[in-house]
Amino acid sequence: MDGTALLFAGHQFDQPQAKTAHGLIRGGDRYRVIAVLDQPHAQASADAGEVLDGHARGIPFVSSLADFHAQFPQGADYLVLGVANAGGRIDPSWRPLIEEALQASISVVNGLHEFLSDDAALRALATSNGARLIDVRKPKPKAEQHFWCGRIDEVRCPKIAVLGTDCAVGKRTTTRLLTEACTAQGRRAEWIYTGQTGWMQGGRYGFILDSTLNDFVGGELEHAIVTCWEDTQPELIFMEGQAALRNPSGPCGAEFLVSGQADGVVLVHPPGRIYHKGWQHRGRKLAPLAQEVALIQAFGSLVLGIALNDSGLSESEARDWQQRYREELNLPVVRPLAEGVSGLLPYLPPFPPS
């Protein structure tokens, strides 16, 4: 553990954009989350876990840094900017909070494309208060980046890609749940993080895909998988996917199938979502799930199971979709947040190979 954290969710904790905050509340080994700064929810005196998924976790909302310090006189080690907005810019309205935190010697963790450490005034403020600016997406020096070299062939355990039909559907959460479910059954599994939240959750093997130069994406992925294999010799490796193969603003997924040589895919899909997240005004509809399965097959890979994101669905609607997809695709279909992912485990490839 690096220390305690106050999460800032841009006052939109109940939106998919706050998925970094959601992930850190669901679990992680790097930060112990003690409160969430979010004005609308602070007024309702809610618990962040309760709002997220109905499970209280003793994490209150606070309305300001002053309110936080009133409730937690011991303060926090980190303020984590837990919002992933399109384009990755820092909202100017957040600046007073960032300055206030640094003045209180709280280090600021930023997962956006825009870097706090590029700002001389913030750098000076951090230094003079003994705080740090941690820009998670800052690329590694080019000399430390890896080009793909084919060493992926040396990894002998199965590698499963957790892809999604859209952004913000729960790929990372499903990846972590699968890893935990395998571990609980005595099957040593590891996961490869590919986003800033994964790093913040304490992921040991991975890289931040969307802030990597395109030419090095395959190599950085391979390097993470090979290193994980060499260090831990797991029985199974799950890869956290990014975006979606048909994501309008930038497709992603083939990297895991081709460079990562996935032995199979778990596909996360939100039946309640008609348009790609953020692109309703451009009319970009999600493809039918069967077409996404066919696309993955056209890459020569195999979908092993489906994980449904129930968002926007009633319990009975969610069950209807689950049953419908089971029949239509002849695949196991689970609802990770409602029932866990253990229903998928019998369909994952064995190790050693049988």
Add this chain to the structure above:
Amino acid sequence: MDGTALLFAGHQFDQPQAKTAHGLIRGGDRYRVIAVLDQPHAQASADAGEVLDGHARGIPFVSSLADFHAQFPQGADYLVLGVANAGGRIDPSWRPLIEEALQASISVVNGLHEFLSDDAALRALATSNGARLIDVRKPKPKAEQHFWCGRIDEVRCPKIAVLGTDCAVGKRTTTRLLTEACTAQGRRAEWIYTGQTGWMQGGRYGFILDSTLNDFVGGELEHAIVTCWEDTQPELIFMEGQAALRNPSGPCGAEFLVSGQADGVVLVHPPGRIYHKGWQHRGRKLAPLAQEVALIQAFGSLVLGIALNDSGLSESEARDWQQRYREELNLPVVRPLAEGVSGLLPYLPPFPPS
């Protein structure tokens, strides 16, 4: 025109790695190529065009910079490093040549991932001799990069992606030939460059895909297309593809179909190549052409025609493959370097749409 250029091909002018040099000899509006520095070919007193494709262009080989200056006392404005090696590092053995050029006040153009301008000694040498270090792949400042926003919908002319089944098969050359063939028939066409050679050839609209942060690839592509449309209102836009959808070291292609909203694809394929370029030792075979066509269809896009790279094939073998693919795929199949690409033009979408 920026000026005259001496091309350096790493003494491997006849290899696919020298494709940047090849492209600049085939044509371009930025540099006038006057000689190629390549020891093996200089000894044979050959003409670079003759060696490239049998068409002499009055471009001799020279064996050294001293040899160049002996033959061309007026010198050159630029030394272009025309080699694209995997990983994109500058070979240490090239350094004496780079220093020698700078001392002769020749600016050095570098398309690799490693930057000359990161080297303080080279920077000083350039400054003191009035020469420039031009690192083509140096990313734009992040604030100048574009995120995808959906403005691609405003482009009303058809957009054709020129994809390939492998690296170094002639995607850029086919793109330029298609643009020229349309123009020759009175159909105003523009092309979007996506690699360093395209920039060196004087491409006006485009970006360098493989040195762009992954999250901005779709947006930079869209921005280039939209700008091209707004500036020139062409009847057709061709997009230069990169790598291949199944390129082991890093897949690419979906960007053009999804974010670039390609209305169709011209697919370049080398029937004489069994393994992906550079990955024979890893046993990475090219997929059958029909499978690549099916993969593009699975993305919801359409292959309009095939362009064959004849490399390694006799004339009769090349014709056999051409006929075989015509029958198997029921698509037009051309051999760009042998016969041009005009055979594809009737199959491109009309503008205005009929």
